[in-house]
Every structure is written in C-alpha cells, then in structure tokens.
Amino acid sequence: MRASEIRALFAVANRPEVVSLAGGMPYLEGLPLDVIAAAMQKLVATRGTTVLQYGSGQGDESLREKIVDVVRLEGIDCHPDDVVVTTGSQQALDLVTRIFIDPGDVIVAEAPSYVGALGVFRSYQADIVHVPLDEHGLVPEALEETLTRLAAEGRRVKLLYTVPNFHNPAGVTLSAERRPRILEIAQRFGVLVIEDNPYGLLGFDGDPLPAMRSLDDQGVLYLGSFSKTFAPGYRVGWVVAPHAVREKLVLASESAILCPSNASQLAIATYLETCDWQGQIKQFRELYRERRDAMIGALSEYLPSASWNVPDGGFYTWVKLPDGLDARSMLPRAVTARVAYVPGTAFYADGTGADHVRLSYCFPTPERIREGVRRFAGVVSAERDLVDLFGTSGAQDPDLTDVENPGPNLA
Amino acid sequence: MGTAAESLTVTEDATENVSADLPTPDGDTGTTGPDRRPVERVVVLAGGLSHEREVSLRSGRRVADALRGTGIEVFVHDVDASLLPFLDEIKPDVVWPLLHGASGEDGSIGDVLELLGIDYVGTGPRASRAAWNKPIAKNVVLGAGIDTPDYVTLPQSLFRELGAQPVLDAVVGRLGLPLVVKPTRGGSALGVTLVRRAEDLPRAMVDCFSYGDIALIERAVEGTEIAVSVVDGPDGPEALPAVEIVTDGTYDYDARYNPGRTRYYAPARLTPEIARHVGDVAVRAHVALGLRGLSRTDLIVDADGNAQFLEVNVAPGMTETSLFPQAAQAAGRDLGDLYRAIVTQGVNRRAASR
Numbered sequence: 061m062r063a064s065e066i067r068a069l070f071a072v073a074n075r076p077e078v079v080s081l082a083g084g085m086p087y088l089e090g091l092p093l094d095v096i097a098a099a100m101q102k103l104v105a106t107r108g109t110t111v112l113q114y115g116s117g118q119g120d121e122s123l124r125e126k127i128v129d130v131v132r133l134e135g136i137d138c139h140p141d142d143v144v145v146t147t148g149s150q151q152a153l154d155l156v157t158r159i160f161i162d163p164g165d166v167i168v169a170e171a172p173s174y175v176g177a178l179g180v181f182r183s184y185q186a187d188i189v190h191v192p193l194d195e196h197g198l199v200p201e202a203l204e205e206t207l208t209r210l211a212a213e214g215r216r217v218k219l220l221y222t223v224p225n226f227h228n229p230a231g232v233t234l235s236a237e238r239r240p241r242i243l244e245i246a247q248r249f250g251v252l253v254i255e256d257n258p259y260g261l262l263g264f265d266g267d268p269l270p271a272m273r274s275l276d277d278q279g280v281l282y283l284g285s286f287s288k289t290f291a292p293g294y295r296v297g298w299v300v301a302p303h304a305v306r307e308k309l310v311l312a313s314e315s316a317i318l319c320p321s322n323a324s325q326l327a328i329a330t331y332l333e334t335c336d337w338q339g340q341i342k343q344f345r346e347l348y349r350e351r352r353d354a355m356i357g358a359l360s361e362y363l364p365s366a367s368w369n370v371p372d373g374g375f376y377t378w379v380k381l382p383d384g385l386d387a388r389s390m391l392p393r394a395v396t397a398r399v400a401y402v403p404g405t406a407f408y409a410d411g412t413g414a415d416h417v418r419l420s421y422c423f424p425t426p427e428r429i430r431e432g433v434r435r436f437a438g439v440v441s442a443e444r445d446l447v448d449l450f451g452t453s454g455a456q457d458p459d460l461t462d463v464e465n466p467g468p469n470l471a
Numbered sequence: 472m473g474t475a476a477e478s479l480t481v482t483e484d485a486t487e488n489v490s491a492d493l494p495t496p497d498g499d500t501g502t503t504g505p506d507r508r509p510v511e512r513v514v515v516l517a518g519g520l521s522h523e524r525e526v527s528l529r530s531g532r533r534v535a536d537a538l539r540g541t542g543i544e545v546f547v548h549d550v551d552a553s554l555l556p557f558l559d560e561i562k563p564d565v566v567w568p569l570l571h572g573a574s575g576e577d578g579s580i581g582d583v584l585e586l587l588g589i590d591y592v593g594t595g596p597r598a599s600r601a602a603w604n605k606p607i608a609k610n611v612v613l614g615a616g617i618d619t620p621d622y623v624t625l626p627q628s629l630f631r632e633l634g635a636q637p638v639l640d641a642v643v644g645r646l647g648l649p650l651v652v653k654p655t656r657g658g659s660a661l662g663v664t665l666v667r668r669a670e671d672l673p674r675a676m677v678d679c680f681s682y683g684d685i686a687l688i689e690r691a692v693e694g695t696e697i698a699v700s701v702v703d704g705p706d707g708p709e710a711l712p713a714v715e716i717v718t719d720g721t722y723d724y725d726a727r728y729n730p731g732r733t734r735y736y737a738p739a740r741l742t743p744e745i746a747r748h749v750g751d752v753a754v755r756a757h758v759a760l761g762l763r764g765l766s767r768t769d770l771i772v773d774a775d776g777n778a779q780f781l782e783v784n785v786a787p788g789m790t791e792t793s794l795f796p797q798a799a800q801a802a803g804r805d806l807g808d809l810y811r812a813i814v815t816q817g818v819n820r821r822a823a824s825r
Binding site: 071 | 518520521522523524525526528549551627630631635659661662673674676677678680681682723725
C-alpha cells in the first residue's frame with residue numbers, strides 16, 4: 061500500500077460518522093471567541109494601516125517581547141532580539157534545516173519522530189538517523205553510542221532533533237535528569253540541538269520542566285508555537301536562537317516569505333495583552349487531561365492485548381499493536397469500521413513502525429474517544445484473526461520518502 | 472486541466488473512433504424531442520463514506536465544473552443526513568451520483584432516488600449491484616461470449632474453515648502464477664495485488680481482506696491494459712476510443728491518481744481491427760450487464776489480440792487523470808457538452824420508460 065492510498069483513506073475522517081483519532085487539531089471551542097472578535101475589530105479599526113502592512117522579517121517587536129514572557133514560564137531567559145517569529149514552528153523547522161543542511165548531512169532524531177519534521181528533513185536531502193527513546197525520553201547512552209559510531213564512519217552530523225515534552229507521537233517527556241546529559245553529549249560532538257516544543261505548557265501535572273534552552277543558550281535552537289496553546293489558524297510560531305544563527309534565520313525567512321503575517325502577529329499580541337491567556341492554557345490542560353483519561357480508560361477496557369504509554373501532557377498516545385499486525389494494511393478495515401488513526405510507519409525514516417499506531421485525544425470529546433477506541437479494538441481483533449490465518453507479520457514501509465500522515469486540517 | 476498526466480496523453484487520430492451518432496450539443500439528437508425537456512439544475516453526488524471518498528470528491532468537482540460551463544446550475548452534495556432535505560428543497564431536474572465504492576456503485580443510491588421519484592444518471596440499482604460485484608460481472612459477460620481470465624472467488628471464512636495454506640496451494644496449482652488478488656467489490660485498485668511468487672500470496676490475501684470479506688483471485692494475463700468507456704447515444708451504446716495504460720509497476724491507486732507514474736495513450740495503440748474488437752466487447756458487456764448512461768470496461772488485450780474482460784465501472788472516475796474524460800477528449804468531444812448530453816439522457820429516461 062502506497063502513501064497516496066493511505067492519505068486517500070483519511071478523506072473519510074472528517075465525516076461525522078467517523079471517529080478520528082488520527083488528527084492533531086486542537087480543540088478550540090473553549091476559546092472566548094466573542095472577546096477575540098471584539099479585540100480583532102478594534103485592532104483593525106485603530107491600527108489597520110499597520111496590521112495590513114508588511115512587517116519586519118524578524119517579526120513584530122511587541123509580539124517578540126511577549127514571547128519572552130511566554131518562554132520564561134519554562135525557565136528561558138532571553139531578549140526579544142533573540143526571537144525570530146515564523147509562520148508556525150513548521151516554518152522554523154524549514155528555515156533551520158535550509159540553513160544547516162547540505163544533502164547527505166546527518167540529522168539525528170528520536171525513533172519515532174514528528175512526521176512533519178521528517179518531511180522537512182527529507183526535502184533537504186538530510187540523512188535521518190534514529191536514536192531510541194524510552195519512557196523518560198531520548199536515551200543518552202544510545203545518543204552517545206550513535207554519535208560515536210557516526211563520527212567513526214566519518215559522517216557529518218549537524219543537528220539533533222528532539223521533542224522533549226509530551227512527544228509527538230510517543231507521548232513521553234525527557235526527564236529533568238537527562239536534559240543536561242543530552243546537552244553535554246551534543247556539545248561534545250559539536251551537534252546543534254533543535255528543541256521543538258509546541259506542547260510544553262500543556263502538561264497535566266505540576267509545573268513545566270525547564271526547557272533545554274534554559275540550560276544552554278548557545279547549543280540549542282528553541283522552537284515554540286501558539287498553535288496548541290492558543291490557535292493554529294494564525295500560524296504563528298517562533299525560534300529562540302543564538303545570535304549568529306538568528307541573523308541567518310531572518311535572511312532565510314525574508315527570502316522565503318518576506319515577513320510573517322502582521323495581522324496574525326498583532327492579533328496574538330492583542331490576545332496576550334487583553335485576555336487571560338494563562339487561564340486559558342489551564343483550561344486546555346484540564347480539557348486534554350480529561351480526554352487523555354478517557355483514552356487510557358478505554359484502551360484498558362477494550363484493548364488489553366495492546367500496550368501504550370500514559371502521556372503526562374500533549375495530544376497523543378502511542379500504542380503498540382499485538383504481534384503480527386501491520387498498522388498500514390489494517391487502515392482500510394478501520395475506515396470501514398468508521399475510526400481513523402495514523403500508522404506508526406509515518407513517524408520513522410527507516411521504514412519501521414508498522415507495529416505501532418498514534419491515537420490522538422485532542423479533538424474528539426471523551427464519549428467519542430471511548431467509542432473510537434471501542435471500534436478500533438474491533439478492528440484490531442478482526443485483523444488479528446486475519447493475520448493469524450495467513451501467518452503474515454508487519455511489513456517494512458516500501459517507500460521511505462513518501463508522506464503518509466493526514467493533512468493538517470484533519471480532525 | 473493541463474496537469475502533467477494530461478500532457479502525457481497522446482491524442483493522435485483523434486477522430487478515428489468517433490461515432491457520428493453520439494449526441495452532440497449543437498445537434499438535436501440527445502436534447503430535444505417530444506419527451507425531452509431541457510436540464511437546468513443538476514445535483515452531483517460526491518463523497519460518501521467509502522474508501523474511495525477522495526476520488527469521488529475529485530470526480531464530482533470536475534463534472535460540476537464542466538457542466539457549469541454549459542450554463543447548467545450545478546450543486547455538489549455529499550451523501551449524508553442533509554441530502555434528502557436538500558434534494559427536496561432544490562428539486563433538481565436530475566441527480567448524477569458520482570460515488571465510487573459502497574452505496575454509490577452498489578445501487579443503493581439509485582434505489583433511494585427511485586423511491587423519491589427523482590431522475591438520475593447512470594445504471595439502475597439491480598444492474599449496479601451485479602456489475603459492481605466482480606465475479607458476478609465476469610459470469611454475466613462470460614455468458615455473453617466475452618473472454619475473462621480464469622478465477623476463483625473465496626471468502627475469508629473458507630480459509631478459516633479449511634486452513635489458509637492448503638487452499639492457497641490449490642489456487643496456485645489450478646490457476647498458476649502470476650495471479651491478481653482483489654476484493655470482489657470496490658474500485659481504484661484498492662486492495663489489489665499482482666502476485667508473482669507463491670510466498671507473496673498470504674500477504675496479498677491480508678491486504679485484500681482488509682478491504683472486504685471476499686477475494687477474487689484471477690489469473691494475471693500479460694498484455695496491453697485497455698479501458699473502454701461507453702456512452703448511451705440515441706441509437707444505443709457507443710464505445711469511445713480505447714485508452715491504453717502503461718504503468719511503471721502496477722496500475723495501483725498511486726499510479727491512477729498521481730500524475731507521472733502512468734503514461735496514457737488515447738486512443739490506444741491498437742490495430743484498427745483490435746480497436747474495433749475492444750469497443751465491441753465493451754459495448755457487449757454494457758448491454759449484457761444492463762448498464763445505462765455510461766460505463767467503463769477494463770480489459771487486457773492478450774498476446775493473441777483477444778480482449779479479456781477484467782471489470783466494469785458503472786460510475787467511472789472523472790478526475791483529471793481518469794480514463795473516461797481522456798477517452799472523450801480522444802474522441803474530440805468537449806467534456807461539458809458530453810456531460811450535458813449524459814444528464815439530459817438521465818432526466819428523460821423515466822419519461823421515456825413510462
């Protein structure tokens with residue numbers, strides 16, 4: 061089954077009959093839309109000629125000042141000059157990769173990794189080498205071993221890509237104890253760290269862990285986003301970068317898009333100024349915690365033959381299927397059963413992952429999540445009968461270069 | 472248009488296979504007459520809850536655009552809970568179900584439209600049901616003297632009862648290799664595998680049964696892959712020029728809908744006799760299966776120049792890379808005018824049959 065077939069199967073997922081556990085859309089219905097609308101109205105009425113005009117390549121200064129406040133919640137102490145605003149942190153990934161990667165350069169990334177990052181890395185012909193993670197995140201020993209081996213092979217490793225908090229798709233968090241160790245190893249091997257952190261403020265218990273960037277202001281490019289903590293429609297993310305990199309990022313961004321949207325940036329700056337954004341994030345955390353509980357409860361009840369982690373934040377559960385199942389070839393059966401998920405192969409650059417699926421709990425209500433897992437369990441059970449019958453097992457992804465995740469607007 | 476696939480289309484001798492009898496917009500063959508009324512308002516059904524939803528949405532948009540270009544008011548609607556109230560409000564002259572898979576091609580939508588007394592384009596419910604079940608369709612055309620590759624139909628439950636390997640061994644023993652495994656229902660090559668080695672057969676069965684409970688396993692015939700579209704004209708069904716498909720690898724879902732992997736020749740590079748033969752076979756299949764309006768028959772022309780029937784589509788794809796529109800263009804037909812003639816026929820069919 062090729063990727064285009066998989067992507068076509070996702071087309072049913074936005075139908076109301078289908079419970080989609082495949083998407084990554086945040087749940088926006090809790091936002092104070094009337095307040096936001098009034099603020100937008102006022103913004104255009106009073107500052108329209110600025111809002112609708114070109115802006116600076118680095119991003120609006122007033123917003124960058126606010127971003128400094130946001131990242132301080134994770135212990136980052138930086139200056140507005142260190143911040144480059146981007147069109148979602150997806151563009152930040154693109155700019156960083158464009159600046160650093162020549163074809164054949166190595167990017168070390170967790171196994172599994174965020175599918176959107178893998179897509180960017182591939183498009184710049186980076187060679188992606190996976191390093192395993194466990195329930196405490198990226199494994200330092202494995203990282204060191206991999207970097208040592210790559211160095212011995214004479215490979216040029218430029219970047220380490222990591223999602224330290226509430227990993228997409230694995231759901232795990234890099235422990236506080238491991239953070240300095242990972243940074244030390246990266247520094248020793250001369251590898252720059254991309255700390256991709258869209259979910260850091262969406263933890264269900266306790267305060268956010270200190271960002272890796274808070275421990276190292278030279279070796280880390282920190283990527284942040286308002287997409288999960290506010291709204292992805294504005295497409296505003298940012299990079300906190302060391303001085304030398306920041307200038308290059310601004311030039312690269314100017315050549316790509318001239319400047320990020322002024323309308324979006326000023327809208328978000330207004331939101332941060334006039335609304336209780338921290339209270340809103342707290343509400344989101346409670347909402348997503350309830351959904352996580354629904355997901356885990358339903359998995360325990362309906363799918364005891366599988367295994368999964370219990371995420372402490374973020375949007376995703378990473379489920380290991382019973383032996384022999386292939387998440388890709390099972391997808392048509394899931395569509396017939398009116399449930400959607402993302403096959404694990406999407407999150408690996410080496411063709412593995414068919415034994416896992418990513419189930420998201422961000423968008424559907426708790427009742428729908430339970431129903432979705434119930435359907436999914438039926439799919440797994442029927443597919444198990446089938447693979448037992450024919451004695452097949454999970455297959456390698458036949459094409460490592462294709463895109464087999466759903467589009468961003470999938471529920 | 473103007474996609475990469477489009478530019479690969481070879482359209483030489485474009486008029487060679489055109490029938491002069493096909494309804495044309497400026498002629499009066501399809502659009503007037505005592506029982507004919509003009510079509511002003513069409514509802515195109517696209518989407519649905521099938522594995523082929525995406526293809527259907529693309530087909531629907533293409534047809535809607537082409538029809539709008541002829542001045543018809545067109546609405547595109549999904550098959551969902553709001554459809555029947557919508558039809559009641561809009562009161563279209565005719566509905567064109569461009570649904571692929573499931574309720575679209577199995578005839579259910581036709582049943583409902585007939586219950587509601589709404590005219591629609593295409594094959595009626597009973598014939599749809601037969602045509603969209605591949606083994607039944609093969610049986611019917613076999614009865615009409617058309618060749619089709621030798622095959623067996625096996626439900627998953629049978630493998631459970633008898634054990635998988637003995638049954639697969641028997642299949643290979645009788646039909647040999649290579650084989651094609653496909654779900655008995657559904658299109659766009661979803662769940663279809665070309666199997667060259669016996670050890671790959673179990674995997675192909677799993678991929679097939681993930682789409683449906685019954686598998687059709689047929690002998691893979693080497694030859695030229697051909698699709699022949701058929702349109703009902705005033706004097707009966709007429710074949711459009713055959714389209715030849717040359718794929719790098721299998722003509723799978725990816726090759727069908729992503730420009731670049733497949734090269735189409737429209738009309739197909741066939742001798743005049745074989746071109747006539749494949750057209751004749753497609754028309755005979757259309758008639759034998761009781762199809763109406765339009766259809767597309769997929770064939771292989773084997774080494775002896777014989778057309779072997781593979782399957783028929785009562786709702787052929789209409790996307791920018793699909794075969795029916797390519798055949799129409801190879802015939803020198805304007806798509807808008809052709810689609811207009813097709814909906815005009817749909818609107819008047821019930822009147823004519825009363």
